[in-house]
Amino acid sequence: MSEVPQATGVPGRFPPGPRLPATLQGARWLLGSSSFLERCHQRYGDLFTLDLAAKAALGPAADRSQGRWVFVADPAHVKRIFTADPAVVRTGATNRFLEPLVGPRSILVQDEPEHRDQRKLLLPPLHGERLRGYGAVMSEAAEAELCRWPVGEPFALWPRMQAITLEVIVRTVFGITEPSRLEHVTRALRTMLDRMTNPRWLFAQGLLATIASPPSDRLRGAARRLVGPVEEVILDEIRRRRAMRDLNDRTDLLSMLVQAEYQDGSPMSDRELRDELMTLLIAGHESTATALAWAFELLLRHPEKLARLRDETGSDEYADAVVKETLRLRPVVPFVLRCLNEPMELGGHSLPAGTWLAPCAYLVHRRPDCYPEPLAFRPERFLDQPAGAYTWLPFGGGGRRCLGAGFAQLEMTRVLQSVVSRAELVPAKVKPEEIRARFITLAPARGTEVVLRRRMGVR
Numbered sequence: 001m002s003e004v005p006q007a008t009g010v011p012g013r014f015p016p017g018p019r020l021p022a023t024l025q026g027a028r029w030l031l032g033s034s035s036f037l038e039r040c041h042q043r044y045g046d047l048f049t050l051d052l053a054a055k056a057a058l059g060p061a062a063d064r065s066q067g068r069w070v071f072v073a074d075p076a077h078v079k080r081i082f083t084a085d086p087a088v089v090r091t092g093a094t095n096r097f098l099e100p101l102v103g104p105r106s107i108l109v110q111d112e113p114e115h116r117d118q119r120k121l122l123l124p125p126l127h128g129e130r131l132r133g134y135g136a137v138m139s140e141a142a143e144a145e146l147c148r149w150p151v152g153e154p155f156a157l158w159p160r161m162q163a164i165t166l167e168v169i170v171r172t173v174f175g176i177t178e179p180s181r182l183e184h185v186t187r188a189l190r191t192m193l194d195r196m197t198n199p200r201w202l203f204a205q206g207l208l209a210t211i212a213s214p215p216s217d218r219l220r221g222a223a224r225r226l227v228g229p230v231e232e233v234i235l236d237e238i239r240r241r242r243a244m245r246d247l248n249d250r251t252d253l254l255s256m257l258v259q260a261e262y263q264d265g266s267p268m269s270d271r272e273l274r275d276e277l278m279t280l281l282i283a284g285h286e287s288t289a290t291a292l293a294w295a296f297e298l299l300l301r302h303p304e305k306l307a308r309l310r311d312e313t314g315s316d317e318y319a320d321a322v323v324k325e326t327l328r329l330r331p332v333v334p335f336v337l338r339c340l341n342e343p344m345e346l347g348g349h350s351l352p353a354g355t356w357l358a359p360c361a362y363l364v365h366r367r368p369d370c371y372p373e374p375l376a377f378r379p380e381r382f383l384d385q386p387a388g389a390y391t392w393l394p395f396g397g398g399g400r401r402c403l404g405a406g407f408a409q410l411e412m413t414r415v416l417q418s419v420v421s422r423a424e425l426v427p428a429k430v431k432p433e434e435i436r437a438r439f440i441t442l443a444p445a446r447g448t449e450v451v452l453r454r455r456m457g458v459r
Protein backbone atom coordinates (compact mmCIF):
# COMPACT_ATOMS: atom_id res chain seq x y z
CA MET A 1 0.00 0.00 0.00
CA SER A 2 1.27 3.48 -0.81
CA GLU A 3 2.53 5.98 1.70
CA VAL A 4 1.34 9.57 1.47
CA PRO A 5 4.44 11.59 0.48
CA GLN A 6 5.27 14.36 2.93
CA ALA A 7 5.71 17.83 1.46
CA THR A 8 9.41 18.61 1.28
CA GLY A 9 11.77 21.48 0.44
CA VAL A 10 10.77 25.10 0.03
CA PRO A 11 6.98 25.42 -0.03
CA GLY A 12 5.80 26.37 -3.51
CA ARG A 13 3.53 29.20 -4.54
CA PHE A 14 0.10 27.63 -4.57
CA PRO A 15 -2.50 28.83 -7.07
CA PRO A 16 -4.98 31.33 -5.58
CA GLY A 17 -8.07 30.25 -3.67
CA PRO A 18 -10.58 31.40 -1.08
CA ARG A 19 -9.14 32.95 2.06
CA LEU A 20 -11.81 31.45 4.28
CA PRO A 21 -10.50 29.32 7.16
CA ALA A 22 -10.23 25.63 6.26
CA THR A 23 -13.21 24.61 8.40
CA LEU A 24 -15.46 27.17 6.65
CA GLN A 25 -14.25 26.00 3.25
CA GLY A 26 -15.03 22.43 4.32
CA ALA A 27 -18.50 23.48 5.47
CA ARG A 28 -19.11 25.42 2.23
CA TRP A 29 -18.07 22.31 0.32
CA LEU A 30 -20.50 20.08 2.18
CA LEU A 31 -23.36 22.54 1.57
CA GLY A 32 -22.92 22.55 -2.21
CA SER A 33 -19.72 21.30 -3.73
CA SER A 34 -20.69 21.88 -7.37
CA SER A 35 -21.71 25.53 -6.96
CA PHE A 36 -18.63 26.13 -4.77
CA LEU A 37 -16.42 24.71 -7.54
CA GLU A 38 -18.11 26.87 -10.18
CA ARG A 39 -17.68 30.05 -8.12
CA CYS A 40 -14.01 29.34 -7.43
CA HIS A 41 -13.39 28.60 -11.11
CA GLN A 42 -15.01 31.89 -12.15
CA ARG A 43 -13.09 33.85 -9.56
CA TYR A 44 -9.64 32.27 -9.55
CA GLY A 45 -9.31 30.66 -13.00
CA ASP A 46 -8.26 27.23 -14.24
CA LEU A 47 -5.99 26.41 -11.30
CA PHE A 48 -7.16 27.17 -7.78
CA THR A 49 -6.48 25.88 -4.31
CA LEU A 50 -9.03 24.76 -1.75
CA ASP A 51 -8.27 23.91 1.84
CA LEU A 52 -11.08 21.59 2.79
CA ALA A 53 -10.18 21.03 6.43
CA ALA A 54 -8.64 17.63 5.66
CA LYS A 55 -5.63 18.94 7.62
CA ALA A 56 -7.63 18.60 10.83
CA ALA A 57 -7.50 14.85 10.42
CA LEU A 58 -3.86 14.60 9.40
CA GLY A 59 -2.27 15.04 12.77
CA PRO A 60 0.67 17.21 13.79
CA ALA A 61 3.20 15.44 11.54
CA ALA A 62 1.34 16.33 8.37
CA ASP A 63 2.51 19.20 6.23
CA ARG A 64 -0.01 21.91 5.54
CA SER A 65 0.00 21.24 1.78
CA GLN A 66 -1.61 17.84 2.37
CA GLY A 67 -4.82 19.53 3.43
CA ARG A 68 -4.84 21.61 0.26
CA TRP A 69 -6.16 20.40 -3.03
CA VAL A 70 -5.23 22.16 -6.27
CA PHE A 71 -8.19 21.96 -8.64
CA VAL A 72 -7.36 21.71 -12.33
CA ALA A 73 -9.86 22.84 -14.99
CA ASP A 74 -7.61 23.24 -18.06
CA PRO A 75 -7.40 20.21 -20.41
CA ALA A 76 -3.72 20.94 -21.16
CA HIS A 77 -2.88 20.70 -17.44
CA VAL A 78 -5.08 17.62 -17.10
CA LYS A 79 -3.08 16.02 -19.92
CA ARG A 80 0.19 16.76 -18.13
CA ILE A 81 -1.07 15.12 -14.97
CA PHE A 82 -2.58 12.05 -16.65
CA THR A 83 0.49 11.43 -18.81
CA ALA A 84 3.09 12.05 -16.06
CA ASP A 85 5.33 9.27 -14.75
CA PRO A 86 3.16 7.36 -12.21
CA ALA A 87 6.14 7.34 -9.85
CA VAL A 88 5.94 11.15 -9.77
CA VAL A 89 2.17 11.61 -9.86
CA ARG A 90 0.67 8.94 -7.65
CA THR A 91 -2.89 7.82 -7.06
CA GLY A 92 -2.93 4.94 -4.56
CA ALA A 93 -2.09 7.26 -1.67
CA THR A 94 -5.03 9.55 -2.43
CA ASN A 95 -7.46 6.63 -2.37
CA ARG A 96 -6.26 5.46 1.00
CA PHE A 97 -9.39 6.67 2.79
CA LEU A 98 -11.19 3.79 0.99
CA GLU A 99 -8.80 1.18 2.30
CA PRO A 100 -10.85 0.18 5.39
CA LEU A 101 -13.65 -0.74 2.98
CA VAL A 102 -11.87 -2.17 -0.06
CA GLY A 103 -8.86 -3.66 1.74
CA PRO A 104 -5.09 -3.08 1.46
CA ARG A 105 -4.65 -5.25 -1.66
CA SER A 106 -7.30 -3.41 -3.68
CA ILE A 107 -6.17 -1.97 -7.02
CA LEU A 108 -7.54 1.40 -5.86
CA VAL A 109 -4.98 1.84 -3.08
CA GLN A 110 -1.98 0.37 -4.93
CA ASP A 111 0.71 2.29 -6.79
CA GLU A 112 3.22 0.96 -9.30
CA PRO A 113 4.40 -1.69 -9.91
CA GLU A 114 1.70 -3.64 -7.96
CA HIS A 115 -1.06 -1.53 -9.49
CA ARG A 116 0.04 -2.35 -13.06
CA ASP A 117 0.20 -6.11 -12.33
CA GLN A 118 -3.31 -6.11 -10.87
CA ARG A 119 -4.70 -4.04 -13.74
CA LYS A 120 -3.41 -6.63 -16.21
CA LEU A 121 -5.39 -9.35 -14.41
CA LEU A 122 -8.58 -7.32 -14.02
CA LEU A 123 -8.70 -5.88 -17.54
CA PRO A 124 -9.58 -8.95 -19.68
CA PRO A 125 -12.85 -9.87 -17.89
CA LEU A 126 -14.08 -6.29 -18.30
CA HIS A 127 -13.44 -5.94 -22.03
CA GLY A 128 -14.22 -7.29 -25.50
CA GLU A 129 -16.35 -10.35 -26.10
CA ARG A 130 -16.62 -11.14 -22.39
CA LEU A 131 -18.03 -7.69 -21.67
CA ARG A 132 -20.52 -7.79 -24.55
CA GLY A 133 -21.78 -11.10 -23.17
CA TYR A 134 -22.95 -9.30 -20.02
CA GLY A 135 -25.34 -7.11 -22.08
CA ALA A 136 -28.15 -9.70 -21.91
CA VAL A 137 -27.97 -9.83 -18.08
CA MET A 138 -28.20 -6.02 -18.01
CA SER A 139 -31.33 -5.89 -20.21
CA GLU A 140 -32.95 -8.76 -18.30
CA ALA A 141 -32.37 -7.12 -14.91
CA ALA A 142 -33.86 -3.82 -16.19
CA GLU A 143 -36.95 -5.49 -17.64
CA ALA A 144 -37.60 -7.49 -14.46
CA GLU A 145 -37.24 -4.39 -12.31
CA LEU A 146 -39.56 -2.35 -14.51
CA CYS A 147 -42.37 -4.86 -13.86
CA ARG A 148 -42.19 -3.97 -10.14
CA TRP A 149 -42.72 -0.21 -10.54
CA PRO A 150 -46.07 1.26 -9.45
CA VAL A 151 -48.27 2.86 -12.12
CA GLY A 152 -49.72 6.34 -11.60
CA GLU A 153 -47.93 7.32 -8.38
CA PRO A 154 -44.66 9.17 -7.78
CA PHE A 155 -41.55 7.21 -6.85
CA ALA A 156 -37.79 7.81 -6.89
CA LEU A 157 -35.94 6.11 -9.74
CA TRP A 158 -32.54 6.15 -8.08
CA PRO A 159 -33.18 3.21 -5.68
CA ARG A 160 -34.72 1.30 -8.61
CA MET A 161 -31.55 1.87 -10.60
CA GLN A 162 -29.53 0.68 -7.60
CA ALA A 163 -31.56 -2.53 -7.57
CA ILE A 164 -30.77 -3.11 -11.25
CA THR A 165 -27.04 -2.35 -11.03
CA LEU A 166 -26.69 -4.41 -7.87
CA GLU A 167 -28.28 -7.45 -9.48
CA VAL A 168 -26.11 -6.98 -12.57
CA ILE A 169 -22.87 -6.72 -10.61
CA VAL A 170 -23.74 -9.73 -8.42
CA ARG A 171 -24.65 -11.87 -11.43
CA THR A 172 -21.70 -10.84 -13.58
CA VAL A 173 -19.03 -10.73 -10.88
CA PHE A 174 -20.11 -13.76 -8.85
CA GLY A 175 -22.11 -15.59 -11.51
CA ILE A 176 -24.83 -16.40 -8.98
CA THR A 177 -28.16 -17.36 -10.55
CA GLU A 178 -29.84 -19.49 -7.85
CA PRO A 179 -32.62 -17.12 -6.57
CA SER A 180 -32.24 -17.73 -2.80
CA ARG A 181 -28.46 -17.28 -2.91
CA LEU A 182 -28.79 -14.24 -5.16
CA GLU A 183 -31.21 -12.77 -2.62
CA HIS A 184 -28.86 -13.52 0.31
CA VAL A 185 -25.83 -11.94 -1.36
CA THR A 186 -27.78 -8.94 -2.63
CA ARG A 187 -29.23 -8.26 0.83
CA ALA A 188 -25.79 -8.31 2.50
CA LEU A 189 -24.42 -5.95 -0.12
CA ARG A 190 -27.41 -3.60 -0.03
CA THR A 191 -27.10 -3.15 3.73
CA MET A 192 -23.41 -2.35 3.42
CA LEU A 193 -23.83 0.05 0.50
CA ASP A 194 -26.82 1.86 2.04
CA ARG A 195 -24.79 2.59 5.14
CA MET A 196 -21.73 3.55 3.17
CA THR A 197 -23.60 6.22 1.22
CA ASN A 198 -25.69 7.41 4.17
CA PRO A 199 -24.31 10.84 5.09
CA ARG A 200 -25.33 10.45 8.73
CA TRP A 201 -23.48 7.18 9.09
CA LEU A 202 -20.45 8.61 7.33
CA PHE A 203 -20.48 11.68 9.48
CA ALA A 204 -20.84 9.62 12.62
CA GLN A 205 -17.85 7.50 11.73
CA GLY A 206 -15.77 10.54 10.88
CA LEU A 207 -15.01 9.09 7.47
CA LEU A 208 -15.23 12.43 5.73
CA ALA A 209 -12.92 13.97 8.28
CA THR A 210 -10.30 11.30 7.75
CA ILE A 211 -9.88 11.82 4.03
CA ALA A 212 -6.16 11.81 3.33
CA SER A 213 -5.22 10.59 6.77
CA PRO A 214 -4.07 7.15 7.86
CA PRO A 215 -7.30 5.39 8.80
CA SER A 216 -7.82 5.56 12.53
CA ASP A 217 -8.51 2.50 14.69
CA ARG A 218 -12.03 3.73 15.29
CA LEU A 219 -12.68 3.99 11.57
CA ARG A 220 -11.20 0.56 11.02
CA GLY A 221 -13.57 -0.87 13.63
CA ALA A 222 -16.58 0.78 12.01
CA ALA A 223 -15.51 -0.41 8.55
CA ARG A 224 -14.99 -3.93 9.88
CA ARG A 225 -18.55 -4.07 11.20
CA LEU A 226 -19.80 -2.69 7.92
CA VAL A 227 -17.97 -5.00 5.53
CA GLY A 228 -17.84 -8.10 7.77
CA PRO A 229 -21.05 -9.77 6.49
CA VAL A 230 -20.18 -9.05 2.85
CA GLU A 231 -16.65 -10.32 3.35
CA GLU A 232 -18.07 -13.63 4.63
CA VAL A 233 -20.18 -13.93 1.50
CA ILE A 234 -17.20 -13.13 -0.75
CA LEU A 235 -14.87 -15.61 0.94
CA ASP A 236 -17.58 -18.27 0.77
CA GLU A 237 -18.00 -17.66 -2.97
CA ILE A 238 -14.22 -17.84 -3.48
CA ARG A 239 -14.16 -21.22 -1.66
CA ARG A 240 -17.05 -22.55 -3.76
CA ARG A 241 -15.39 -21.37 -6.95
CA ARG A 242 -12.02 -22.92 -6.15
CA ALA A 243 -13.82 -26.26 -5.64
CA MET A 244 -15.59 -26.14 -9.02
CA ARG A 245 -14.39 -28.21 -11.96
CA ASP A 246 -16.22 -26.36 -14.76
CA LEU A 247 -14.46 -23.00 -14.32
CA ASN A 248 -13.51 -22.81 -18.02
CA ASP A 249 -17.18 -22.90 -19.03
CA ARG A 250 -18.22 -20.16 -16.63
CA THR A 251 -18.47 -16.53 -17.77
CA ASP A 252 -18.49 -14.70 -14.43
CA LEU A 253 -15.61 -12.48 -13.39
CA LEU A 254 -14.73 -14.41 -10.25
CA SER A 255 -14.22 -17.63 -12.21
CA MET A 256 -11.82 -15.79 -14.54
CA LEU A 257 -9.91 -14.20 -11.68
CA VAL A 258 -9.57 -17.50 -9.80
CA GLN A 259 -7.79 -18.90 -12.88
CA ALA A 260 -5.74 -15.75 -13.66
CA GLU A 261 -1.99 -15.74 -13.09
CA TYR A 262 0.59 -13.01 -12.56
CA GLN A 263 3.55 -12.87 -14.93
CA ASP A 264 5.56 -15.15 -12.62
CA GLY A 265 2.81 -17.77 -12.86
CA SER A 266 1.43 -17.26 -9.35
CA PRO A 267 -2.37 -17.07 -8.83
CA MET A 268 -4.22 -14.41 -6.83
CA SER A 269 -4.49 -15.24 -3.14
CA ASP A 270 -7.87 -15.35 -1.35
CA ARG A 271 -6.99 -12.05 0.29
CA GLU A 272 -6.28 -10.38 -3.06
CA LEU A 273 -9.44 -11.81 -4.59
CA ARG A 274 -11.46 -10.59 -1.61
CA ASP A 275 -10.12 -7.04 -1.95
CA GLU A 276 -10.59 -6.89 -5.73
CA LEU A 277 -14.13 -8.26 -5.53
CA MET A 278 -15.03 -5.77 -2.81
CA THR A 279 -13.56 -3.02 -5.02
CA LEU A 280 -15.60 -4.08 -8.04
CA LEU A 281 -18.78 -4.33 -5.98
CA ILE A 282 -18.32 -0.90 -4.42
CA ALA A 283 -16.93 0.89 -7.49
CA GLY A 284 -19.19 -0.80 -9.99
CA HIS A 285 -22.64 -0.43 -8.57
CA GLU A 286 -23.48 2.88 -6.94
CA SER A 287 -21.85 5.15 -9.55
CA THR A 288 -23.64 3.48 -12.46
CA ALA A 289 -27.00 3.68 -10.64
CA THR A 290 -26.49 7.39 -9.98
CA ALA A 291 -25.45 8.03 -13.60
CA LEU A 292 -28.63 6.25 -14.77
CA ALA A 293 -30.78 8.32 -12.42
CA TRP A 294 -29.25 11.45 -14.00
CA ALA A 295 -29.79 10.10 -17.52
CA PHE A 296 -33.52 9.68 -16.86
CA GLU A 297 -33.77 13.09 -15.18
CA LEU A 298 -32.20 14.76 -18.23
CA LEU A 299 -34.14 12.74 -20.79
CA LEU A 300 -37.52 13.31 -19.13
CA ARG A 301 -36.88 17.07 -19.17
CA HIS A 302 -35.99 16.90 -22.89
CA PRO A 303 -38.86 14.97 -24.52
CA GLU A 304 -37.46 15.38 -28.04
CA LYS A 305 -34.22 13.60 -27.00
CA LEU A 306 -36.24 10.90 -25.25
CA ALA A 307 -38.36 10.40 -28.39
CA ARG A 308 -35.25 10.08 -30.55
CA LEU A 309 -33.75 7.52 -28.14
CA ARG A 310 -37.01 5.53 -28.22
CA ASP A 311 -37.10 5.64 -32.03
CA GLU A 312 -33.50 4.48 -32.30
CA THR A 313 -33.32 1.66 -29.75
CA GLY A 314 -32.42 -0.71 -32.62
CA SER A 315 -28.96 0.87 -32.78
CA ASP A 316 -26.59 1.79 -29.96
CA GLU A 317 -25.29 5.00 -31.54
CA TYR A 318 -27.75 7.51 -30.09
CA ALA A 319 -28.00 5.72 -26.73
CA ASP A 320 -24.22 5.86 -26.46
CA ALA A 321 -24.32 9.62 -27.17
CA VAL A 322 -27.01 10.06 -24.46
CA VAL A 323 -24.79 8.22 -21.99
CA LYS A 324 -21.76 10.36 -22.85
CA GLU A 325 -23.71 13.62 -22.67
CA THR A 326 -25.23 12.62 -19.31
CA LEU A 327 -21.80 11.88 -17.88
CA ARG A 328 -20.52 15.19 -19.27
CA LEU A 329 -23.24 17.38 -17.82
CA ARG A 330 -23.63 15.41 -14.59
CA PRO A 331 -20.30 13.66 -13.91
CA VAL A 332 -21.05 11.38 -10.98
CA VAL A 333 -17.46 11.59 -9.76
CA PRO A 334 -16.72 15.34 -10.09
CA PHE A 335 -12.92 15.06 -9.85
CA VAL A 336 -10.14 12.55 -9.26
CA LEU A 337 -7.13 12.97 -7.01
CA ARG A 338 -3.41 12.63 -7.58
CA CYS A 339 -0.50 13.25 -5.22
CA LEU A 340 2.88 14.68 -6.21
CA ASN A 341 5.80 12.53 -5.16
CA GLU A 342 8.21 15.17 -6.50
CA PRO A 343 7.87 18.94 -7.09
CA MET A 344 6.11 19.97 -10.32
CA GLU A 345 5.71 23.18 -12.32
CA LEU A 346 2.12 23.61 -13.39
CA GLY A 347 0.68 26.74 -15.00
CA GLY A 348 3.50 28.90 -13.60
CA HIS A 349 3.19 27.55 -10.06
CA SER A 350 5.95 25.53 -8.38
CA LEU A 351 4.05 22.89 -6.50
CA PRO A 352 5.98 21.03 -3.80
CA ALA A 353 6.02 17.25 -3.33
CA GLY A 354 3.04 16.23 -1.24
CA THR A 355 0.63 18.52 -3.13
CA TRP A 356 -2.68 16.94 -4.01
CA LEU A 357 -4.02 17.68 -7.50
CA ALA A 358 -7.69 17.37 -8.47
CA PRO A 359 -8.24 17.13 -12.26
CA CYS A 360 -11.84 18.27 -12.29
CA ALA A 361 -14.31 16.69 -14.72
CA TYR A 362 -17.14 18.88 -13.45
CA LEU A 363 -15.35 22.10 -14.47
CA VAL A 364 -13.64 20.87 -17.66
CA HIS A 365 -17.01 19.59 -18.92
CA ARG A 366 -18.49 23.09 -18.55
CA ARG A 367 -15.89 24.90 -20.63
CA PRO A 368 -17.51 26.66 -23.61
CA ASP A 369 -14.27 26.29 -25.63
CA CYS A 370 -14.60 22.49 -25.35
CA TYR A 371 -18.41 22.26 -25.42
CA PRO A 372 -20.33 25.14 -27.05
CA GLU A 373 -23.40 26.02 -24.93
CA PRO A 374 -22.03 23.77 -22.21
CA LEU A 375 -25.13 23.81 -20.03
CA ALA A 376 -27.39 22.47 -22.80
CA PHE A 377 -28.21 18.73 -22.80
CA ARG A 378 -27.36 17.84 -26.37
CA PRO A 379 -26.36 14.19 -26.97
CA GLU A 380 -25.92 15.02 -30.68
CA ARG A 381 -22.58 16.68 -29.88
CA PHE A 382 -21.13 13.20 -29.34
CA LEU A 383 -22.46 12.03 -32.71
CA ASP A 384 -20.41 14.81 -34.31
CA GLN A 385 -17.26 14.57 -32.21
CA PRO A 386 -15.62 11.72 -30.27
CA ALA A 387 -15.13 12.09 -26.51
CA GLY A 388 -11.68 13.62 -25.90
CA ALA A 389 -9.19 11.93 -23.54
CA TYR A 390 -8.57 15.22 -21.67
CA THR A 391 -11.90 16.99 -22.17
CA TRP A 392 -14.29 14.14 -21.26
CA LEU A 393 -13.26 12.86 -17.85
CA PRO A 394 -16.14 11.07 -16.09
CA PHE A 395 -13.93 8.01 -15.70
CA GLY A 396 -10.72 9.86 -14.77
CA GLY A 397 -7.76 9.18 -17.03
CA GLY A 398 -4.27 7.97 -17.84
CA GLY A 399 -3.07 4.67 -16.42
CA ARG A 400 -5.72 4.89 -13.67
CA ARG A 401 -8.76 5.39 -15.92
CA CYS A 402 -11.79 3.52 -14.59
CA LEU A 403 -11.47 -0.17 -15.39
CA GLY A 404 -15.23 -0.52 -15.59
CA ALA A 405 -15.84 2.38 -18.04
CA GLY A 406 -16.88 0.03 -20.85
CA PHE A 407 -19.02 -2.03 -18.46
CA ALA A 408 -20.77 1.07 -17.10
CA GLN A 409 -21.47 2.55 -20.54
CA LEU A 410 -22.83 -0.75 -21.83
CA GLU A 411 -25.01 -1.14 -18.75
CA MET A 412 -26.37 2.40 -19.05
CA THR A 413 -27.11 1.85 -22.74
CA ARG A 414 -28.94 -1.43 -22.15
CA VAL A 415 -30.96 -0.15 -19.18
CA LEU A 416 -31.99 3.06 -20.98
CA GLN A 417 -33.03 1.14 -24.09
CA SER A 418 -34.99 -1.46 -22.08
CA VAL A 419 -36.84 1.13 -20.01
CA VAL A 420 -37.65 3.79 -22.63
CA SER A 421 -39.03 1.23 -25.05
CA ARG A 422 -41.34 -0.25 -22.40
CA ALA A 423 -42.30 2.59 -20.08
CA GLU A 424 -43.95 5.97 -20.37
CA LEU A 425 -42.35 8.00 -17.59
CA VAL A 426 -42.83 11.68 -16.70
CA PRO A 427 -41.12 13.84 -14.05
CA ALA A 428 -43.08 13.90 -10.77
CA LYS A 429 -42.24 17.58 -10.17
CA VAL A 430 -41.84 20.59 -12.42
CA LYS A 431 -38.63 21.73 -10.75
CA PRO A 432 -35.55 19.91 -12.07
CA GLU A 433 -33.42 17.92 -9.67
CA GLU A 434 -30.65 19.78 -7.87
CA ILE A 435 -27.15 18.35 -7.56
CA ARG A 436 -26.34 16.96 -4.12
CA ALA A 437 -22.98 15.60 -2.89
CA ARG A 438 -23.27 12.02 -1.62
CA PHE A 439 -20.03 10.52 -0.33
CA ILE A 440 -17.65 11.08 -3.26
CA THR A 441 -20.40 11.40 -5.87
CA LEU A 442 -22.86 14.02 -7.14
CA ALA A 443 -26.42 12.66 -7.13
CA PRO A 444 -29.91 14.03 -7.91
CA ALA A 445 -31.18 15.56 -4.63
CA ARG A 446 -34.62 13.93 -4.72
CA GLY A 447 -33.44 10.72 -6.42
CA THR A 448 -35.13 11.50 -9.79
CA GLU A 449 -38.80 11.41 -8.82
CA VAL A 450 -41.01 10.13 -11.64
CA VAL A 451 -44.49 8.85 -12.40
CA LEU A 452 -44.93 5.76 -14.57
CA ARG A 453 -47.97 6.48 -16.75
CA ARG A 454 -48.08 3.07 -18.40
CA ARG A 455 -46.00 0.08 -19.30
CA MET A 456 -45.85 -0.88 -22.96
CA GLY A 457 -45.44 -4.43 -24.18
CA VAL A 458 -45.08 -5.90 -20.65
CA ARG A 459 -47.75 -7.07 -18.24
Ligand code: HEM
Nearest residue numbers: 283284287288291333336395396397400401402403404408
Ligand atom coordinates in the same frame (compact mmCIF):
# COMPACT_ATOMS: atom_id res chain seq x y z
C1 HEM B 1 -20.89 5.46 -14.36
C2 HEM B 1 -20.20 4.59 -13.64
C3 HEM B 1 -18.79 4.79 -13.17
C4 HEM B 1 -18.09 5.95 -12.97
C5 HEM B 1 -18.59 7.38 -13.17
C6 HEM B 1 -16.76 5.58 -12.53
C7 HEM B 1 -15.75 6.49 -12.26
C8 HEM B 1 -14.48 6.13 -11.87
C9 HEM B 1 -13.42 7.07 -11.61
C10 HEM B 1 -13.54 8.58 -11.74
C11 HEM B 1 -12.32 6.35 -11.25
C12 HEM B 1 -10.95 6.92 -10.87
C13 HEM B 1 -10.12 7.09 -12.13
C14 HEM B 1 -8.86 7.90 -11.95
O1 HEM B 1 -8.35 8.00 -10.82
O2 HEM B 1 -8.37 8.44 -12.95
C15 HEM B 1 -12.67 4.95 -11.28
C16 HEM B 1 -11.80 3.92 -10.99
C17 HEM B 1 -12.17 2.58 -11.01
N1 HEM B 1 -13.39 2.06 -11.37
FE1 HEM B 1 -15.00 3.12 -11.99
N2 HEM B 1 -16.68 4.22 -12.47
C18 HEM B 1 -17.89 3.69 -12.86
C19 HEM B 1 -18.21 2.35 -12.96
C20 HEM B 1 -17.36 1.31 -12.68
C21 HEM B 1 -17.69 -0.09 -12.84
C22 HEM B 1 -19.01 -0.61 -13.40
C23 HEM B 1 -16.60 -0.81 -12.40
C24 HEM B 1 -16.39 -2.32 -12.37
C25 HEM B 1 -17.22 -3.22 -12.81
C26 HEM B 1 -15.59 0.14 -11.99
C27 HEM B 1 -14.34 -0.20 -11.52
C28 HEM B 1 -13.33 0.70 -11.25
C29 HEM B 1 -12.00 0.31 -10.83
C30 HEM B 1 -11.50 -1.12 -10.58
C31 HEM B 1 -11.26 1.48 -10.68
C32 HEM B 1 -9.79 1.61 -10.26
C33 HEM B 1 -8.89 1.71 -11.50
C34 HEM B 1 -7.40 1.88 -11.18
O3 HEM B 1 -7.08 2.42 -10.11
O4 HEM B 1 -6.57 1.47 -12.00
N3 HEM B 1 -16.09 1.41 -12.16
N4 HEM B 1 -13.99 4.84 -11.67
